[in-house]
Amino acid sequence: DAGVIQSPRHEVTEMGQEVTLRCKPISGHDYLFWYRQTMMRGLELLIYFNNNVPIDDSGMPEDRFSAKMPNASFSTLKIQPSEPRDSAVYFCASSLFGGAYEQYFGPGTRLTVT
Amino acid sequence: AQSVTQLDSQVPVFEEAPVELRCNYSSSVSVYLFWYVQYPNQGLQLLLKYLSGSTLVKGINGFEAEFNKSQTSFHLRKPSVHISDTAEYFCAVSDWDGNKLVFGAGTILRVKS
Numbered sequence: 001d002a003g004v005i006q007s008p009r010h011e012v013t014e015m016g017q018e019v020t021l022r023c024k025p026i027s028g029h030d031y032l033f034w035y036r037q038t039m040m041r042g043l044e045l046l047i048y049f050n051n052n053v054p055i056d057d058s059g060m061p062e063d064r065f066s067a068k069m070p071n072a073s074f075s076t077l078k079i080q081p082s083e084p085r086d087s088a089v090y091f092c093a094s095s096l097f098g099g100a101y102e103q104y105f106g107p108g109t110r111l112t113v114t
Numbered sequence: 115a116q117s118v119t120q121l122d123s124q125v126p127v128f129e130e131a132p133v134e135l136r137c138n139y140s141s142s143v144s145v146y147l148f149w150y151v152q153y154p155n156q157g158l159q160l161l162l163k164y165l166s167g168s169t170l171v172k173g174i175n176g177f178e179a180e181f182n183k184s185q186t187s188f189h190l191r192k193p194s195v196h197i198s199d200t201a202e203y204f205c206a207v208s209d210w211d212g213n214k215l216v217f218g219a220g221t222i223l224r225v226k227s
Contacts, residue, residue, distance in 0.1 A: 004157070031213065043158075043204065043217040056214065091157055098213040105157030 004106035006092050012112045018080040021109045024073055025094030033103060034067055034077050035091040043091075049075065050098065082113045116140050116207050118218035126224045129197055135190040135221045137205030146208040147188040148215065149179055153201045161203070164188065175199070200225045 005024040013019055025032050034046040047057040052069045060067070064083070069075040079086055089110050093103040117140040127133045139145065146165050150158040162173025169181040179190045188205060205218040 033214075042219045045214055045216075048214065050213070056211070093157070102160045102163070103158075103215065105159065107155075107157050 004092055004094055004104050006106035006109050008109060009107060010110045012114065013082055014114055015083055016081045018078065019082045019111060021077040021090050023075045023092030023106060025075070025092070026104055027073065029094035029096050031095040031098040032069060032075050033093040033095070035093065036088045037091060038088045046077070084113045087111055087113050116145070116209050116216045118205050118207050118216055120205055120218035120221050122221050123219065124222045124224065126226060127195055129225055129227050130194045132193050133191065133195050133223065135203050135223065137188045137190065137218060139186050139188065139207040141186070147181060148206040149173065149177070149190050150204045150206060151201050152204065158204060161190070195225045197225050197227060199223060
């Protein structure tokens with residue numbers, strides 16, 4: 001398997017623009033996680049899905065952020081409108097069963113909002 | 115919610131020396147514990163995990179960790195480090211719902227020749 005795939009790897013956008021990050025989890029994994037990594041706040045869980053259903057979105061910072069998982073092989077994280085403080089590396093991870101099972105991380109998307 | 119404290123933000127060490135990266139977590143109830151490693155410009159990958167059983171857990175690349183319930187610690191050790199071990203290491207604990215992980219702030223291990 002190719003592992004977790006994220007696109008784009010780098011995104012530079014201007015404040016106020018819409019940004020869409022994409023993730024393809026490992027086939028057969030039932031859990032998908034979106035994380036944000038910054039120097040100030042470290043690695044934060046934004047939202048996770050089980051069988052395409054959002055289970056916990058308590059980490060989503062505000063209404064400007066939304067995430068969807070229309071099918072088992074694709075998820076998006078959207079920021080609209082983007083702000084400079086959204087600049088971070090966003091990781092997607094998938095897991096076979098969640099919890100005690102290993103999470104496999106994608107390479108991340110480095111987002112810069114100017 | 116659970117919390118994880120990694121006591122050292124950076125640990126410099128010479129090649130072939132032993133190293134210990136410290137991790138403490140907040141709960142005394144049953145938890146799952148993990149160590150992940152992040153190399154520059156990459157995602158995290160699992161080094162090892164503790165679910166139950168033996169308190170000494172062995173992982174990849176010669177790393178091991180010891181679970182200490184009374185001290186709520188899960189320190190990571192390696193008897194002899196290599197330059198290639200230079201990376202950031204994250205301790206994580208499962209949260210109450212059993213599916214989420216709470217990560218520590220990370221420890222940057224710098225191995226010098």
